[in-house]
Amino acid sequence: MESVNEDWDTVRTVLEGETAAYALIIDRHQKHVGAVVGAHVPPQYAPEVAHETFVRAYRSLASYEPRKPFKHWLTTIALRSCTDFWRSHYRKKESPLSDFSKDTTQWLDAVCFTESESEFERLSQAREAKEILSLVLDMLAPLDRMILVMTQLEEYSSKETAELLEISSANVKVRAFRAKRTLKKLLKKHGIEGA
Known part of the structure; x- marks a missing residue:
């Protein structure tokens, strides 16, 4: 106080x-x-x-x-x-593969073509995964990105997120749901399933 x-x-x-x-x-x-x-x-x-x-x-x-x-x-x-x-x-756009670093491109290629889960686990280095997540998050609308990061990564509740962003809790829930669905589609498009 x-x-x-x-x-x-x-x-x-x-x-x-x-x-x-x-x-x-x-x-x-x-x-x-x-x-x-x-x-x-x-x-x-x-x-x-x-x-x-x-x-x-x-x-x-x-x-x-x-x-x-x-x-x-x-x-x-x-x-x-x-x-x-x-x-x-950032404009809402799809990042061409040329936007990814060489390591990330190699990681995406390996993920797309590998058949075994053990190989996938070996290739899933935290650094590359974080870079890919960041690039894919950049493709979301700015407010959707903020809501998704706050509710999913920073573990704010919908109510806390709504208060901090000065929008309704219902708006947070709807946007978070849609943003997760869009994020899954974008990850799948880059060969990352089950995200």
């Missing part, structure tokens, strides 16, 4: 004209915002999106109401920044 009061006191100080006090908010929440953003955008873009989050939060500071924790409010802005990143940097 002390942190909540500190945040509210700092927000009031900034709103009263001491803009330099905003550095306290950045210092206090930089790790948290970095973790949220780092989980949703490629690592090379994370600092840029985290910075954008703090800029947006500063511009919207007057709209913050202390009914909910500042950290929660800031998380919502960070997630919105991540969604906007995907909207601006």
